[in-house]
Amino acid sequence: MPSSSSIKTRRRGAELEEAIIDAAWAELVERGYAGLTMETVANRARTSRSVLARRWDGKAALAVAAIRHQLAKHPLNVPDRSCLREELLEYLDRVSDLAPISGVVFSVALNGVFRETYASPQALRQALRHGRPDNLGLILRRAVERREIDPAKLVAPIETLLNDLIRHYVVMHRSAPPKDLRVAWVDAIFLPLVRPD
Known part of the structure; x- marks a missing residue:
């Protein structure tokens, strides 16, 4: 042996x-x-x-x-479903699966010794995203091409809104947002803001 x-x-x-x-x-x-x-x-x-x-x-x-x-084990890429709502909900499902990993990330980002190397959560976020595709951005660009989104309404705060909402929820609750809340974010908040008139 x-x-x-x-x-x-x-x-x-x-x-x-x-x-x-x-x-x-x-x-x-x-x-x-x-x-x-x-x-x-x-x-x-x-x-x-x-x-x-x-x-x-x-x-x-x-x-x-x-x-x-760990993040690489949970890809966020969503295939083209020819339906913005369906793609957004699938994307939020995939991001929700990352909640346990996100909890570790947030605790690391708050550590004082760690901040000597990565001064802010944003610096850590950039390091983690380096070389990774912007999957939500891809979904939104496809929807613009399909004319499901008015590109003039897709301003910076709106473009990142769903990511911001889910990130805030995970930070505050240390868990993934429930499915019905994710559906409400898409149906009651995001889609009305970006749909063509």
Whole structure:
């Protein structure tokens, strides 16, 4: 039977990196950012601290990598359904599935030590969105092309309204908004603001 040290040396590249990132996520969920250390992550991933240090320049970068990895497991892209309402509701369903991850993100963003690297929640948000598509924007552009939205009404505060509403709800309630509320956001608030006259 191989020793634990030989197991450590066999994993390389993507396999090792994924084990480390999964370990970092587990530590974030269990201990929060304050309890996350490179050493505990290395121990959980059955590797050495120096292996982590070669890939990430500190625990903030490792935490961001772990969060990005979780987000990638839950894609927000919605296929063209030829119906704005249907696409928006599907998009909000997918974003709602991210509520547990968002709870961890918000707690990390509020940590004083983490803010030494990412000064604001907006800076963290930009780091997490880097290289990821604007899925809501794509839905809205398709609806403009189908003439379901008046482009003159799609001003900046309206364009981000659904994301802002769901983000606020998750921050305040630490859970996903209920389905009936998401339907009301779309039917009673968003669609009346953007439909052509």
